[in-house]
Amino acid sequence: MKVLVAVKRVVDANVKIRVKADNSDVELNNVKMAINPFCEIAIEEAVRLKESGVAEEVIAVSIGDTACQEQLRTALALGADRAIQIDTAQTLEPLAIAKLLNAVVEKEQPGLVILGKQSIDGDNNQTGQMLAALAGMPQGTFASQIKVEGDEARVTREVDGGLQQVAIKLPAIVTTDLRLNEPRFASLPNIMKAKRKPLEVITTDALGINTAHRLSTLKMTAPAEREPGVMVANVAELVEKLKTDAGVL
Amino acid sequence: MSILVIAEHDNNTLKAATLNTVQAAVALKNAGAGEITLLVAGENCGGAAEQAAAVAGVSAVVVADNAALAHQLPENMAPLLVNLCQTSGYSHLLAAATTTGKNLLPRAAALLDVAQISDITEVVSSDTFVRPVYAGNALATVQSSDTVKAITVRGTAFTAVEASGGNAPVTQHDGAAESGLSRFISEEMSVSERPELTAARIIVSGGRGMQSGDNFPMLEKVADKIGAAVGASRAAVDAGFVPNDMQVGQTGKIVAPELYIAVGISGAIQHLAGMKDSNVIVAINKDEEAPIFRVADYGLVADLFDVLPELEQAL
Ligand SMILES: Cc1cc2nc3c(=O)[nH]c(=O)nc-3n(C[C@H](O)[C@H](O)[C@H](O)COP(=O)(O)OP(=O)(O)OC[C@H]3O[C@@H](n4cnc5c(N)ncnc54)[C@H](O)[C@@H]3O)c2cc1C
Numbered sequence: 001m002k003v004l005v006a007v008k009r010v011v012d013a014n015v016k017i018r019v020k021a022d023n024s025d026v027e028l029n030n031v032k033m034a035i036n037p038f039c040e041i042a043i044e045e046a047v048r049l050k051e052s053g054v055a056e057e058v059i060a061v062s063i064g065d066t067a068c069q070e071q072l073r074t075a076l077a078l079g080a081d082r083a084i085q086i087d088t089a090q091t092l093e094p095l096a097i098a099k100l101l102n103a104v105v106e107k108e109q110p111g112l113v114i115l116g117k118q119s120i121d122g123d124n125n126q127t128g129q130m131l132a133a134l135a136g137m138p139q140g141t142f143a144s145q146i147k148v149e150g151d152e153a154r155v156t157r158e159v160d161g162g163l164q165q166v167a168i169k170l171p172a173i174v175t176t177d178l179r180l181n182e183p184r185f186a187s188l189p190n191i192m193k194a195k196r197k198p199l200e201v202i203t204t205d206a207l208g209i210n211t212a213h214r215l216s217t218l219k220m221t222a223p224a225e226r227e228p229g230v231m232v233a234n235v236a237e238l239v240e241k242l243k244t245d246a247g248v249l
Numbered sequence: 250m251s252i253l254v255i256a257e258h259d260n261n262t263l264k265a266a267t268l269n270t271v272q273a274a275v276a277l278k279n280a281g282a283g284e285i286t287l288l289v290a291g292e293n294c295g296g297a298a299e300q301a302a303a304v305a306g307v308s309a310v311v312v313a314d315n316a317a318l319a320h321q322l323p324e325n326m327a328p329l330l331v332n333l334c335q336t337s338g339y340s341h342l343l344a345a346a347t348t349t350g351k352n353l354l355p356r357a358a359a360l361l362d363v364a365q366i367s368d369i370t371e372v373v374s375s376d377t378f379v380r381p382v383y384a385g386n387a388l389a390t391v392q393s394s395d396t397v398k399a400i401t402v403r404g405t406a407f408t409a410v411e412a413s414g415g416n417a418p419v420t421q422h423d424g425a426a427e428s429g430l431s432r433f434i435s436e437e438m439s440v441s442e443r444p445e446l447t448a449a450r451i452i453v454s455g456g457r458g459m460q461s462g463d464n465f466p467m468l469e470k471v472a473d474k475i476g477a478a479v480g481a482s483r484a485a486v487d488a489g490f491v492p493n494d495m496q497v498g499q500t501g502k503i504v505a506p507e508l509y510i511a512v513g514i515s516g517a518i519q520h521l522a523g524m525k526d527s528n529v530i531v532a533i534n535k536d537e538e539a540p541i542f543r544v545a546d547y548g549l550v551a552d553l554f555d556v557l558p559e560l561e562q563a564l
Pocket residue numbers: 013037038120455456457458459481482483484485496497498499500501502512513514515516517518519520523533534535536539551552553554
């Protein structure tokens with residue numbers, strides 16, 4: 001079967017983002033960008049499924065401008081066989097992303113689609129679930145383990161109270177949680193090889209999908225700063241302060 | 250306009266997060282978005298339905314009691330929500346931003362062809378909301394043009410409404426069906442005598458500095474002295490010290506207790522995102538440069554293996 005992996009280009013996880021002075025957006029100029037960490041986990045899982053003989057082909061897809069080809073090349077270096085960029089200059093909402101991904105699903109007919117559970121920029125946690133709805137497929141979200149058995153996938157999900165196991169019929173959508181795997185590093189030869197792997201570019205227009213925004217961002221503000229704290233010398237002083245000054249004990 | 254809140258429950262009892270979500274619905278109601286209906290979907294969920302009817306501020310309870318909803322799998326739940334929205338014309342669909350709500354609501358939103366507004370922390374008006382983005386380093390004020398506003402609610406941003414005092418009429422709805430797409434297999438839920446993380450008044454969290462799961466009892470003894478919940482950083486969970494449901498942070502649980510004590514946690518952006526709205530923050534770390542001290546009200550630079558036994562004694 002084919003495995004399709006959705007990869008997003010986002011601000012690097014180590015960057016502390018700041019709000020622009022005019023409150024219109026966050027400052028993204030000259031900020032380090034990277035593959036969304038959850039998407040990296042998704043690629044790794046797909047590649048492992050191929051290495052274990054469950055999958056025949058791994059296809060990485062990203063929606064964005066030309067810059068996201070960088071993250072697609074990373075996916076190829078990590079072991080994806082080919083890549084698709086859906087070209088758009090706009091920043092799209094999860095519903096539009098899910099519709100575009102669904103068009104790719106219809107064309108490629110993958111047995112499994114793996115997405116990250118959350119993009120670390122917008123913190124939406126929506127796209128996989130939306131894609132599952134649009135494709136009429138079941139969903140195994142926040143996965144910490146995936147086992148493909150016959151015509152279904154057994155997925156262990158990280159839920160608030162612990163872990164849950166579900167069986168979902170293939171084709172299916174899975175979204176990754178942090179404990180699913182530990183992504184490998186791309187080796188230099190694989191980075192070189194990735195440059196020659198096929199990368200197809202499709203325009204959003206060609207897919208004929210309405211990607212109009214449903215939400216408008218009226219403003220972007222910085223959260224309230226915390227008051228500077230005090231250092232205490234020892235446990236006795238700490239407990240004293242918590243009892244009398246803070247009144248929380 | 251009217252509001253449908255999806256109750257979170259285990260068929261017998263209502264989960265605390267439901268009461269915070271209803272508070273967001275009350276804010277919407279006050280902003281002119283109409284009456285509040287609470288949906289209890291499950292199997293043999295009469296116990297939860299009874300509790301739902303007593304929740305303050307709720308005008309009606311709809312119960313969908315069906316074997317297909319026993320585990321509230323999203324493949325069966327989402328069509329039910331669509332059906333309810335279409336037949337009853339709800340303008341607002343609310344769920345808690347828990348793993349249950351996050352799993353379900355986007356699926357329903359996509360079927361309704363509407364956007365979802367995730368993890369709101371404030372209701373500005375019936376169509377405008379505030380939500381944190383970039384791990385809480387920015388707050389976006391967003392306005393929705395959709396006919397149905399699908400919203401998940403961050404529990405820590407809304408105080409719980411009273412669990413009692415209401416007396417809403419209960420009606421049955423039988424529109425649920427088995428999709429045949431998914432099956433529940435099993436669940437391993439953590440059992441703990443301690444308070445739940447998202448509802449605790451005090452949390453003591455351990456990080457990589459704890460070195461091993463075997464050292465967590467030191468932390469737990471402190472927690473038990475003050476009736477606290479125990480949390481952890483991602484590093485502590487990844488290293489297998491403690492289970493996944495203890496992770497506090499951007500991609501784990503969001504908490505805002507009266508008192509948060511971070512022990513052997515450096516204070517990475519992703520951890521701060523989950524706890525920086527706590528009322529009082531204490532940091533215990535042997536590295537005085539650790540970023541956690543920048544958000545701490547009280548900082549103690551010391552070895553946690555000295556501090557924890559002393560703290561247990563002093564409390
Ligand atoms: C996509 C993504 C999502 C993430 N989500 C989360 C999340 O939800 N929650 C989260 O917590 N992290 C999350 N992280 C991870 C985060 O970036 C940090 O790696 C993590 O929080 C570090 O955990 P830590 O502070 O326990 O470990 P470290 O950063 O290793 O810090 C350990 C600290 O312990 C101190 N220490 C060591 N020994 C002692 C001692 N004997 N006494 C006192 N102090 C001691 C050290 O000085 C150090 O400051 C995420 C990362 C990514 C990329």
